[in-house]
Amino acid sequence: MAYRGNPSTDTADATRLLIGDISTSTGSELFSDNEIDYFVASNSNPPLAAEAAIKSIIGTDRAKTVAGAVSKSVGDLSLNYGNIDVHGILTGKAKQLRVQGVRKVKPYAGGISQADKAAAESDTDWVEPHFVIGQHDHPGLADGSTATTNPWLK
Numbered sequence: 001m002a003y004r005g006n007p008s009t010d011t012a013d014a015t016r017l018l019i020g021d022i023s024t025s026t027g028s029e030l031f032s033d034n035e036i037d038y039f040v041a042s043n044s045n046p047p048l049a050a051e052a053a054i055k056s057i058i059g060t061d062r063a064k065t066v067a068g069a070v071s072k073s074v075g076d077l078s079l080n081y082g083n084i085d086v087h088g089i090l091t092g093k094a095k096q097l098r099v100q101g102v103r104k105v106k107p108y109a110g111g112i113s114q115a116d117k118a119a120a121e122s123d124t125d126w127v128e129p130h131f132v133i134g135q136h137d138h139p140g141l142a143d144g145s146t147a148t149t150n151p152w153l154k
Contacts, residue, residue: 003023012037014046016031018046018050021036030057036049039053044101047098048097051094051101054093063090
């Protein structure tokens with residue numbers, strides 16, 4: 001399917017826009033719908049999907065089109081961009097998209113407040129932590145005890 005012009009509501013359109021695959025006629029796109037759907041499903045947001053798409057075509061014939069390096073002829077005048085560093089251009093573009101995609105990721109520390117802890121614990125999908133306070137304390141020794149005997153060696 002061609003670019004439909006809805007990048008704010010359609011992740012496939014957003015990915016196509018970031019790549020530069022904005023052909024409006026079906027059949028002239030750089031990536032098929034199945035390829036775009038794969039990149040979108042495999043990545044968390046459109047910039048990361050676009051980065052994956054760009055990395056997938058480095059070294060192919062489609063790379064020159066994405067890099068903007070195409071040959072052009074008008075009458076007797078001919079411009080050939082065959083010697084341009086397509087790999088460098090696409091690698092730089094992929095890096096910019098990676099940074100843009102990662103900026104949208106918001107880390108979550110959790111348990112900042114009592115309400116936050118209660119909300120996390122009431123979540124049915126919550127997994128209990130593997131470690132708890134006091135898990136490695138010696139049984140039989142009172143808090144603040146100065147005893148040096150090990151109860152495990154009796």
